Amino acid sequence: MTTDVISNISITKADKSRISEVDFTDIKFGKVFSDHMFVADYKNGEWGNLQILPYGKIEFAPSMVALHYGQALFEGMKAYKNDAGEILLFRPEENWKRMNRSAERLCMAEVPHDVFMNGLTELLRIDNNWIPTTEGSALYIRPFLFASEEFLGVKPATEYKFIIFTAPVGAYYSEPVKVKVERHFTRAAEGGVGYAKAAGNYAAALYPAMKAQQDGFHQLVWTDAKEHKYIEEAGTMNIMFVIDGVLITPSLEKKTTLAGITRDSVLTIAKDLGMEVQERPVSVDEVILAHERGQLQDAFGCGTAANIAYIKSIYCNGKEYDLIPVKDREYSTRFAYTLDDIKRGKGKDTHGWVYKV
Ligand SMILES: Cc1ncc(COP(=O)(O)O)c(C=O)c1O
DSSP states (O other): OOEEEETTEEEEOOSSOOGGGOOTTSOOTTTOOOSEEEEEEEETTEEEEEEEEESOOOOOOTTBHHHHHOOEEEOOEEEEEOTTOOEEEESHHHHHHHHHHHHHHTTOOOOOHHHHHHHHHHHHHHTGGGOOOSTTOEEEEEEEEEEOOBOOSSSOOSOEEEEEEEEEEOOSOSSOEEEEEOSSSOSOOTTSSTTSOBHHHHHHHHHHHHHHHHTTOSEEEEEOTTTSOBEEEETTBEEEEEETTEEEEOOSTTSOSOOOHHHHHHHHHHHHTTOEEEESOOBHHHHHHHHHTTOEEEEEEEETTTEEEEEEEEEETTEEEEOOOGGGOHHHHHHHHHHHHHHTTOSOOTTOOEEEO
């Protein structure tokens, strides 16, 4: 192995790439990982020990805080290649900012801009062969932060590890999704950590999501913890509806929903297209009524992993409501293509969202 130092990062390359073992025509989401990872440590009040290493196992003690008290959070983003072979990221600084909002809520050390961005860009340069270019594919990037200190006791740790690793991925959903409105279990309550990308939020969602999947649904639509009356988000995606030509999505001020970067981008694109956009409480009853009146023109989830996921049907109050056929979804189709084109360097980037590595 050879070691180099770039941007204060010590780089140790893998002796042999594993890329030839990967079938890029059939990539399962999150099963294959690229050759390298970026690692940084927070200790004695500062970040240091910045390294790029071969992707592999890390050692930890049984008393590591993250495993007991849940000081663990993550981010999710994607890298693409344009036709010229340049590496493109989509609004990466928004992920950095959101990660630090999550860190603040969980009393964790925030990651400085240069640690995040230099680690990310150097890692992508080294593993740039792993960025797939076939339709619907991308290199998924998983930055994450956890308390690495060893002790028992409920208090904020003083030592953290920040790691980024990547995984080539294909499309997340292969078909339009069937969702169930969840009116018993709760993902997040006001005053809680719903707006943070805390690992624990995902663990809390597993049981209700598993029950819904056993009943044949792909995803849950979460509702508010108090009354289960207002829609929040759809699994790991934000959710949007088009009713009578107006794009409507649940507002974020109660801090129970993750502020999706895709969500913000779709709202901006819709406004650019001259569409009326409403961010406000959206009740389940309103959506069902709009559907019954023939006014519900579209419903979709949006997020980094899935991009835009058409919602095929909504199950609620013991009834399944089939939405209009996907081929007639003028709005979500337009958002999906516009967004995808910008991310891949094919569409006009009027808002400066694309970051060239
Ligand atoms: C709970 C939740 N909501 C929404 C989103 C969508 O966010 P983004 O568009 O930034 O990927 C995600 C994915 O990160 C998520 O995990």
